[in-house]
Amino acid sequence: MKLYEQQELHIYNSLSKKKEKFTPIHEGAIGMYVCGPTVYSNVHMGNCRTFLSFDLVFRYFKHLGYKVRYVRNITDAGHLENDGESGDDPILKKARLERIEPMEVVQKYTVDFHTTMEKFNALPPSIEPTATGHIIEQIDIVKTIISEGFAYVKNGSVYFDVVKFNEAHDYGKLSGRKLEDMITNTRELAAQSEKKNPQDFALWKKAEPQHIMRWPSPWSDGFPGWHLECTAMSTKYLGHQFDIHGGGMDLKFPHHECEIAQAEASNKQSPVNVWMHANMLTLNGKKMSKSTGNNILPNELISGNNDILSKAYPATVAKFFMFQAQYRSILDFSDEALAASEKGFYRLMDSFRSIDSISTSEKSSFDVTSWRQACYNAMNDDFNSPILIAHLFEASKQINAFKEGTESITEEDLKLLQKTMHDFLFDVLGLVDTTHETGDDSSKLNGAIELLIELRNQARANKDFSTSDRIRDELQEVGIHLKDGKEGTTYSLN
Template identity: 70%
Template sequence: MELYKTNSLKIYNSLSGEKEVFIPIHPGNVGMYVCGPTVYSNVHLGNVRTFMSFDVVYRYFKHLGYKVRYVRNITDVGHIVDDIDEGEDKIARMARIEKVEPMEIVQRYTVDFHTILHELNFLPPSIEPTATGHIIEQIEIIKQIITNGFAYESNGSVYFDVVKFNETNNYGKLSGRNIEDMIANTRDLDGQSDKKNSQDFALWKKAEPQHIMRWPSPWSDGFPGWHLECTAMSTKYLGNHFDIHGGGMDLKFPHHECEIAQNEACTGQSPVNIWMHANMLTLNGKKMAKSTGNNILPGEIFSGDTPHLTKAFSPSVVRFFMLQAHYRSILDFSNDAILASEKGFMRLIDTIDLIPAIPTSTSSSLDVATWKQNCYDAMNDDFNTPILIAHLFEGVRFINLAKEKTETLTADDLQLIKQTLHSFVFDVLGLTNASKNNNQSDKLEGVVHLLINMREEARANKNFALSDQIRDQLLALGIQLKDGKEGTQFTVSN
């Protein structure tokens, strides 16, 4: 069903600073590119939040019936420390520290990235290209930018001429920066003498003799600039002009600003209709940083092996926690906040499980159709997941009122509530009830251990009849007790 025909979706465009009605370039189709991770370390929670925001965007487009091509890259070369043109490639640096091949670093942390996203129930993108797999395309773009007069070669490296570009275009239009102010406020850096201007950025860097990751080009053996990689991969798979480009707020400048400039310098047209940026995640009210210890990895949340948490939390609870804030808002992660989210999540899932037992009537006293439209209106307003979740809990209230028989629902309206909750909770928000099952397992284990303790007390009091009764009745339920030197253990049969 093509729900997009009856739903007008508005998206906040970072380029215009306004919410705009989404009109796809090709009716019924969406082309979306999101900057993926630089795979030199474990994926951190802030990155996970950004990718989760766009996973929900992807899911909602699919729910509305759009055919979506979602491209999210892997940066496996060319991302310089501190995101400037001088310094050491992050992956090469980690390889040097650990004394392994750079591609070992890439493989290790790409696997980690995929593992964490799989646990959090992300949908895989349509295409996941790597920077190293598109060196030829990047060289061809550089050639075209040079031909068009917006880049120059210097000592084997190629730089984008920002001042020349700004004469006929607007460099800084995404971030709202002024080129003269940027040049005036730039500090001198070693090696910057190769550039005409301080704001010029590398399209191709000549590799020093000790640099491991290098490819031949018309200018030198070297490697591509970080900004160029996304330009090459996005346009190869989505065309020179596509619908949506997304990423973290920290990428707006210089990365996305440079992408726009490269595209316009190469093709003469603006590459993207809508730029979307997800905001940052803080921990206990402060910026996350490994150096201060104010840092937490997704796996540490799942295991509970961190001083920041009192217990472990399931991936779905983590996902629910993150979606309770709008993607453009700063979200603060804390033990108290995720504990509260866990309670809300369990209430939501428990209520969905209640639906088959809810009594129905010949008439409804609740306006279910308006409630359903409110859910769509929330998502149609720039993917407002916290407002959607508030409406989902209104649906929870409807079910509980019908359960208590203080309000009535027809069978059709109850089915509409069930379908709407399933669509938004599981399909759009991407939650699962796995954590509920885990919670039930924890409760089962607690009850069995309670009975084991009662049995041991009965045996100590020589009440063998009660001891045998507990053992036999548990066995009848498929729970077998095994007495050993280290105490009584149990197994559960299907």
């Protein structure tokens, strides 16, 4: 019997707005599509949270024994600001700014994205298609939507007729918005001449003479709209109806709403059974955003070269921190929270490594089987990682009690405990025991540096500036930079 046959999984469906028992379309197999990055800049930690949330989902499905086809796209064309009414593709903007080819921008930041995901030990998707690699499929969908009467051509561009579509369908059912309210609340824009209605969105845009990224089509030399690529690639690799579509909460409207409309208009059926949305990561209580500058990049976190955190943190610690909140919850990223997570992370790793040193008994005082099922129950309840982690900490306390001899465990139960902890720590959560693999115990390094900082502070208090300067300079030579501030001395690693 497969493990998934023993577990009953419930997932919160953004479409029905409730938790539902999950039953895949095809027994034992799951099709999952997740909106990937638009590759015009480095991914920040807020972006990483979304992708790590779905890495957790992917890993758990695989752990349960499902065959999973996980498709996550790369947006390398067509991501229009304001749906093309004003502004431009951000990749094209970056290419102009740096005076390089758009595909150089795409290559640079695609590589950065992959490198970053590797640092967080995220599994690669089964298929990673690009928008530019599926222009023909997108054109074919536009042709179909036009033939069905839900799109119109204007000056070489093609727009989806939202009002016409809503007459026979329910535009807004995912986001909960009503088209009548959208129409009432929409102000007329100066550049609305091409659209019949302000709510209509671009399926294909005619390229201006200066627009570098362009492809021939029946309507004009141009490029596809942003929403179209995900409809084309998800249905190509997963079929006209598939199990799960995921992405960030910010994509629910208009991107995912438009995906549903396009798929229903062209395929005459709802494309996805379960819609999942990961919530945002805030930074010191404010939304993390590239545009406002209130963000932190993964490399800045790992190296410590930033003005936000007091020290460097391993990627796996940041990942562990993010999993201490359920994926649908807003999570605030702060120095204090990361420091607390780091201590908890090393405590769990120390406990797991010490299992081999435990002496067994003829009886167990800890019900390992019930505890193991509690771990599964947490993940079966909409991938509730914080509850899972709480159960892992419970096991950590028990391990300490076994070592001290105040609790007992049989050899069989100990093996089950060890396997279960391994499965959830490394296979499901995808954490990395950095102390075990590299021998570089970050918690001990942190303690050593803090001791040197304390000795330096004592030297400065005693006006022994030669010793104080020597500690600072010699640490700097090995890549440890001290920073003196109002709150005291912190450090970063290079």
